[in-house]
Amino acid sequence: MEEKDPGNVFPGNWDVVSETLLRTYELWFPQNWSPVDLPWEACDAKNFSSDEAVAQAYWLSKLALFEKSGIGAFGSAAVQAATHNFEDPTKKFLSAVAFDECRHDEVCRRACSRVCPNFPYKFKPKTTLEEKAHANIMALYDNGARYWSAFNQAWGKYPLELIFSSFFFAEIGAQLIFKEVGERSTNKVYAGAFKNITRDESRQLTGTLAMLERLAERMSKEEKSMISRQLKHGFIYLSPLLFKPMNDFWKLPGDFFEYDQKLEEIAAKSGLGVPKVEDRSEAWMKAITRHRSKIEELGIPVPEIKEIGLAGLEVSVKKGDEIIATPL
Numbered sequence: 001m002e003e004k005d006p007g008n009v010f011p012g013n014w015d016v017v018s019e020t021l022l023r024t025y026e027l028w029f030p031q032n033w034s035p036v037d038l039p040w041e042a043c044d045a046k047n048f049s050s051d052e053a054v055a056q057a058y059w060l061s062k063l064a065l066f067e068k069s070g071i072g073a074f075g076s077a078a079v080q081a082a083t084h085n086f087e088d089p090t091k092k093f094l095s096a097v098a099f100d101e102c103r104h105d106e107v108c109r110r111a112c113s114r115v116c117p118n119f120p121y122k123f124k125p126k127t128t129l130e131e132k133a134h135a136n137i138m139a140l141y142d143n144g145a146r147y148w149s150a151f152n153q154a155w156g157k158y159p160l161e162l163i164f165s166s167f168f169f170a171e172i173g174a175q176l177i178f179k180e181v182g183e184r185s186t187n188k189v190y191a192g193a194f195k196n197i198t199r200d201e202s203r204q205l206t207g208t209l210a211m212l213e214r215l216a217e218r219m220s221k222e223e224k225s226m227i228s229r230q231l232k233h234g235f236i237y238l239s240p241l242l243f244k245p246m247n248d249f250w251k252l253p254g255d256f257f258e259y260d261q262k263l264e265e266i267a268a269k270s271g272l273g274v275p276k277v278e279d280r281s282e283a284w285m286k287a288i289t290r291h292r293s294k295i296e297e298l299g300i301p302v303p304e305i306k307e308i309g310l311a312g313l314e315v316s317v318k319k320g321d322e323i324i325a326t327p328l
């Protein structure tokens with residue numbers, strides 16, 4: 001059998017094909033911000049009850065799962081793009097996104113260490129609520145490991161274009177939902193952090209859409225319908241954070257959702273503005289509707305997502321199917 005060329009980052013190139021992608025990547029510099037400079041005094045265990053503290057740490061640790069998969073996925077995508085000689089802005093844009101995700105994860109880490117030290121990795125629960133919060137996060141991270149293994153194997157199995165092209169879907173949901181979290185947060189740290197995170201996600205959305213436009217030019221109809229599948233996968237993967245967990249992929253404890261809701265409600269009341277499930281569902285619909293014509297213009301059918309009332313191409317996802325793309 002013929003060996004596949006493993007590619008090389010050298011000689012590299014400084015080609016600029018997509019001006020939009022270049023301009024989007026360039027925005028990263030003036031929009032740079034530091035999580036270190038947030039008013040951290042406002043985020044302190046002494047301002048909250050222990051239930052409020054663990055509830056905030058819970059939601060931030062849930063968010064951190066997706067930020068971590070973002071660091072890994074965009075980081076390895078940057079290496080793949082360089083190895084396979086993609087145009088220069090693609091490589092730099094992907095690297096910048098990987099750093100954005102580090103910054104978002106850093107907000108989660110700092111906030112957890114202030115309100116609920118050691119949560120989740122070295123946390124010893126003392127109450128039932130703490131125990132359930134901890135068990136939920138550990139179950140999510142276990143499932144996350146399954147996602148990552150499949151994602152990592154996808155590089156050799158699927159065309160790079162297909163993997164890259166699915167990145168933008170997460171950004172649609174992320175941008176809108178983080179905007180809501182920022183607006184609803186009464187705590188200064190969370191309000192400020194999520195305003196900045198929303199700006200990062202908006203830039204990522206513009207860039208990933210520019211990448212998709214470029215890639216779609218070279219794709220067959222069949223490949224485009226594979227993207228619809230990826231979009232559906234994206235919804236399922238992000239569901240514990242951006243909707244409610246879909247059991248097509250997520251294998252979680254029986255009382256997961258009950259405690260998840262309880263914890264989110266406490267977090268919201270104590271200043272971390274997590275929107276309710278109904279509001280999240282509406283936000284998804286609105287966000288997809290806003291981008292629908294653009295996606296369809298590229299010849300990519302929007303998948304049907306019954307859970308939020310979205311009509312589109314029927315895509316069947318069997319229980320236990322690999323979910324391979326779409327980091328946050």
Ligand SMILES: [Fe+2]
Binds near residue numbers: 067100101328
């Ligand atoms: Fe992020």
Ligand SMILES: [Fe+2]
Binds near residue numbers: 201
């Ligand atoms: Fe993102």
